[in-house]
Amino acid sequence: MSSKRVANLRELMTKMSIDSFLVTEPLNIYYLSGFTGDDGLLLVTENNQYLITDDRFGQQVKANHSDWKFCNTRNYLKTACELVEKEHLVAMAFEDVISYQNYDFIDENSSSDIVPVSAVIENLRAVKDQDEINKIRESCKIAGKGYEFMLQNIHVGQSELELSNEIDYFMKKNGTEEKSFETIVASGERTTWPHGTATAKLLEDGDLITVDFGYYYQHYTSDVTRTFSLGKQSQKVQDMYQIVLEAERRTIEAIKPGISGRELDEVGRDFIEKKGYGKYFNHGMGHGIGLDIHELPNVGSRFPDIMESGHIVTIEPGIYVPGTAGIRIEDDILVTETGFEILTAFPRNYHAI
Ligand SMILES: [Mn+2]
Structure with missing residues (x-):
């Protein structure tokens, strides 16, 4: 090797x-x-x-x-x-x-x-060999278990920090070594902060919750975001969720060797703009992952990086409307010779507990 x-x-x-x-x-x-x-x-x-x-x-x-x-x-x-x-x-x-x-x-x-x-x-x-793909695949698989654990154990009255620490323990107990960045747990209004790391805020009934986490498995990290609800959300928030989900789906399905990071960004961003939320999507579409949490290739409007078979990138559209809600969904995608494979193929549909 x-x-x-x-x-x-x-x-x-x-x-x-x-x-x-x-x-x-x-x-x-x-x-x-x-x-x-x-x-x-x-x-x-x-x-x-x-x-x-x-x-x-x-x-x-x-x-x-x-x-x-x-x-x-x-x-x-x-x-x-x-x-x-x-x-x-x-x-x-x-x-x-x-x-x-x-x-x-x-x-x-x-x-x-x-x-x-x-x-x-x-x-x-940036171009992963089979051994690296296997490690990232495993990190993604453990992240899926982590998400399931979260859905089963989260409850009103728990603090964001407590949830973050429980995820940490669960992920490490299941074979990962360390987190690759400070886990984001943002609830309620704080979901409108794209990078809101966990605080002492208590989870309340009716809170929307965004969790963004990544853990190294044998030195290689995954990076996943899910947004879900504790209690019921308004129709408007549920509609916003569907817009982000659809933007993500369209972007992922456009992935193939030869397409640029800029073109991929456009696919999802155009959709969000058409739905009227363009100005609320204030970050790039994604990035490579591997030994580092952010590596090549970049996926964003400023980046001409061309996708190649063996690249592994995140796709993570989000919209953040102050006073209403923030929603981000992020998955890890392997670029294959014929297109793409989703490595974080666990549920991403709107979910209310
Ligand atoms: Mn990311």
Whole structure:
């Protein structure tokens, strides 16, 4: 797995006329090597691959990463620069999100040219292999159980925080490791805040409730939102729900290789605009998921990203009308060779408890 990914990176390096690549972003380090230590970096050269870290991780590197040359050092960047010099390399790529301090260091100490690059490994990560798909599929499956658990256990008088903590416990008990973002539990008027994380507010009869949660399963996350009702909603709110649901359905069904994030956004947004709620849909349509909660490709009006088989994206239209209600529905979709597969295929119809 690791060797295939490194080979893919080397192929890109050749195209970019780069003969060494300094990998500093932790998720990219994990992606290429499987190394989970929270300190260190990788240097991939034409003929060698180095895992540069220190003693604290020595045992785990020897046990799990024998395919990498282990450089045991405290000064990671200095060692990387020395290796580049030793191999007589001429152009070292570095990820352009490093700190200014680190940039300054390699600028001063590297014998080769240094070349800032943007989202090179992130682009490789966007296309999932079978192993990654299986992990995200499992995370989605556990999320489905979590939603069911929520519907069965939620009750008037419980606080948003209590519900959030119960979801947390349930998800972890069912095989996930950690949440990939602060779980959103917004009830009543707070549903009109698209990113309202849980508060001490108590759930009341008649509250609409939005829950948005994502948990890592073996390092890969899902990202799901459901909006449902505790008690009865007005016809207007129920109609709003159907509009979001239909916008989501249309967008999902448009997914296929070759369509852009911008075009997908348009499908759902046009429908919501036609129904008169355009100005209440104030965020993008979705994003890739994987090792990170937000990764490539982007799905939104500003993004030309083209969908490819193996991408996994969220589709999450929402409308938020202050004083009335906020509704968002979000699912995780695998782009397949012929179209799409919904990985979060659990109920999304309007549901009142
Ligand atoms: Mn999302």
